[in-house]
Amino acid sequence: MNMRTETQIEEALKDKSMAQNETHPLKMRGEKVCVYYGEKQALYDVDLDVRENQVMALIGPSGCGKSTFLRCLNRMNDTIDICRVAGKITLDNEDIYDKAVDVVELRARVGMVFQKPNPFPKSIRENIAYGPKIHGLARSKADLDEIVVTSLQKAGLFEEVKDRLDEPGTGLSGGQQQRLCIARAIAVSPEVILMDEPCSALDPIATAKVEELIDELKENYTIVIVTHSMQQAARVSQRTAMFHLGVLVEEGPTDKMFTNPDDKRTQDYITGRFG
């Protein structure tokens, strides 16, 4: 990275209101989180707090464990046979790895949007209605239609697709598909939305739309986003956590992280010396 991009980052930060982190209550907390894939340890004693109605960006070079940590937050790692999680992760002060926790319910509260848009091969309407239907969130068909419309509106997609709600979701463009996936996640009314590099498969215009959307969504939801783009982290997040080799290097307000990081590794990474 060079001087020009650094200036861009600074500009992006200037626009942002200073995040008053302490006024936001704690939503999720990881304590001494260790993750193993078989014999290999992928995360080492990660302590990280996620606060309500904020966007937390997880950055770091490939293979640093940021996606692994993200997937621990709604126990998506359970679907990988060889994966083992140690430590404690809480949602509203409840341990989500407790035996009494229903993982299905947890995932309804902590939704997820993936790297590659993955709409189901169903119609746009059914894509959105899928979650509310399985969780029984709608009392009637009209109720369900209402959820579909509001979810699409919140995801900023409604105007583009309102005339073709019954056409397959796979027929949309990449950026529209990703916003459809976000709408699908919103439809279940989650408290936290996890996003795993949601813009890596999108072009800059679609990326800008999704980023704008993330910024709006933080009014109602808590968002954790993994990103490879430093500018994106700077643009959308209030707090940033830097991972390296499975270790949480540093965590702090985004503006501080990008202007005056404590750790040399963070400094090197955001200025492009490695990663």
Place this chain on the structure above:
Amino acid sequence: MLVFWVFVSILIVAAAGYFLGRTRALSSAGGDIRQLHSVPGYHGTNVFLFTAVPSLLVMAIWLLVQPLAVQNAVTSMIPADAVPAGSSMSIIMADVQRVADGLDTAIQAGAMTEEQASSLDAASTDVRERLAKVGVALAGDVRPEVLKAAQRYRALTATGSLSLAIVSVVLALGGFVMAWRQIAPRFRARNTVEAFVKGLLIAAASIAILTTVGIVLSLIFNTIEFFGLYPATDFFFGLTWVPSFGGGSELGILPLLWGTLYISFIALAVAVPIGLMAAIYLSEYASPMVRNFAKPLLEVLAGIPTIVYGLFALLTVGPLLLSVFGDNTVGWMQAGTAVMTAGLVMGIMLIPFVSSLSDDIINAVPQAMRDGSLGLGATHSETIKQVVLPAALPGIVGAILLAASRAIGETMIVVLGAGAAARLSLNPFDAMTTVTAKIVSQLTGDADFASPEALVAFALGMTLFVITLGLNILALYIVRKYREQYE
């Protein structure tokens, strides 16, 4: 014999050509392999191919054509009035063939010389007796024109073989010399070999396709012949199947078709749910260890010969069903052979088809689909039911249709498990039979291939072929449509 030795020597020359060509290529470049366009092995292979391929190709075609040509020439020698009543030209020709073979055997056994064999005269010698001495038994006395024809047959065959030997040796040597002279550092032997390989692959593909065409054509011609003897409407819409070789048969396909469809339906009703659920368990729930163990085990079922399934139906399933539904209890079933028996066993046979194909298709559904659903808080089975299966459905339908064509074409299980009575009945515990089983029974035994009772087998076969072809095309169409979904 001559032809065999020519064949062997061509191969030897070609093999020698390989080594010589390699050496010559290397020496043409002054021993420096980098000066050659193609590595020496390609030059060697080039010589081998030019020596062997054209001559062996001509040999193969010649060997196919020669008997026909000789047959034609000899047939014209036998006057039409020499054919006795009740016999036919083909029977006479078979006699000619036998006598000619007998003469060959006699010469080999040393009972007569080559000149004696060609100068034998039916009037002065008892050919039958002389051949009997060397162990060649003939049905009746050899008539003069047959002996003449046989001698002519031998003479023509001998000339043919000799010319074949000469032609193929000349071709082989010509190819050798031509390829030999081509060898030069800049000669693109590699490209020539490439062209040969391509030709070989095309030939292999054409053989498969041409055979299919041949089979279909023979079916079609015999079917047309059948419909010349028996009205098509009676065949397609007749409700009774009573073949009698004495004439006056009723050959309606409907009872057979009904049996086929009924048994296939029961088989699919067994195989589809079990196979599909087994596939879902194996691909979605089973741990890798269980999967690695259970999948091959399930596929062993596909390797069991169908006759073994037939025995299983006859000896185990039939009696078992009879004890449950027989006269002692509800009285629905009169004998062990029934639609239900054959259907159940055939269903078991089809389980691995359905499960193996569906398993592959379910695995082909991208993990992203499952993640998307699980990430919304759906349970595993909700994900399978609402996302994975709908996404895999076209492929699964394709798998089921393939299994259906297997069921429709199945014979042994039906012969042993379902009985032989052609009947239109709704009771699944009645004995019925299928198209395939009847094809077997129409063609086994001393069938006269000119009678409608035998020819009906081809019409039955053609009908089945059209049905399974239609199912396969439908299956392929659906599978192809499915493929487009993720692209």
